[in-house]
Amino acid sequence: EPEVTQTPSHQVTQMGQEVILRCVPISNHLYFYWYRQILGQKVEFLVSFYNNEISEKSEIFDDQFSVERPDGSNFTLKIRSTKLEDSAMYFCASSSSRGGSYEQYFGPGTRLTVT
Amino acid sequence: AQSVAQPEDQVNVAEGNPLTVKCTYSVSGNPYLFWYVQYPNRGLQFLLKYITGDNLVKGSYGFEAEFNKSQTSFHLKKPSALVSDSALYFCAVRSGNTPLVFGKGTRLSVIA
Numbered sequence: 001e002p003e004v005t006q007t008p009s010h011q012v013t014q015m016g017q018e019v020i021l022r023c024v025p026i027s028n029h030l031y032f033y034w035y036r037q038i039l040g041q042k043v044e045f046l047v048s049f050y051n052n053e054i055s056e057k058s059e060i061f062d063d064q065f066s067v068e069r070p071d072g073s074n075f076t077l078k079i080r081s082t083k084l085e086d087s088a089m090y091f092c093a094s095s096s097s098r099g100g101s102y103e104q105y106f107g108p109g110t111r112l113t114v115t
Numbered sequence: 116a117q118s119v120a121q122p123e124d125q126v127n128v129a130e131g132n133p134l135t136v137k138c139t140y141s142v143s144g145n146p147y148l149f150w151y152v153q154y155p156n157r158g159l160q161f162l163l164k165y166i167t168g169d170n171l172v173k174g175s176y177g178f179e180a181e182f183n184k185s186q187t188s189f190h191l192k193k194p195s196a197l198v199s200d201s202a203l204y205f206c207a208v209r210s211g212n213t214p215l216v217f218g219k220g221t222r223l224s225v226i227a
Binding site: 003004006009033035041042043044045048056058091093098099100101103104105106107108109 | 147149151156157158159160161164166205207209210211212213214215216217218219220
């Protein structure tokens, strides 16, 4: 069964450093998403991406964040200058359609620790 | 604004007994409701969804959920729990093309 994969599984970085989280969505999916979960809190939507541009973003997704699909398979989330409060689990997801009834398939997550 | 409430942080049930994990939601418009499960070191796995039609939906691993519009609930159920069902369960809602909104999760522990 096709899966969404994410690398690395755990990333430790110092405050102020740039990090790039990588995702490989399911191959025939066209819609891509990033979510994050701060420890003990809800899973929160960050951004959706389609046709090489952002479809929607939350208020969390400020100028420090960017997303890119650099090739036909990878989907990346970049945080330019990490803050302590960026420490969280980051999940990538993909779906075959943007429609609300379509389920999203999630990767295993990248745990980001900012020290 | 959309929201999901999962009132129980933890549900404990004996193996073989029925289980229920509760979820209530608030949304403008018609809801699309989802249940996901997360096993340790794994991503969120889709279990089932409600779009329209029959209020009782069946999903993976013997799970089912009942949509109740008047109570704005979408409780997850299974007639006979297995130890392997122990995991973190998330309810989520969206309306139209709006982003998925998740509950905080309920940890299910099935005891042999």
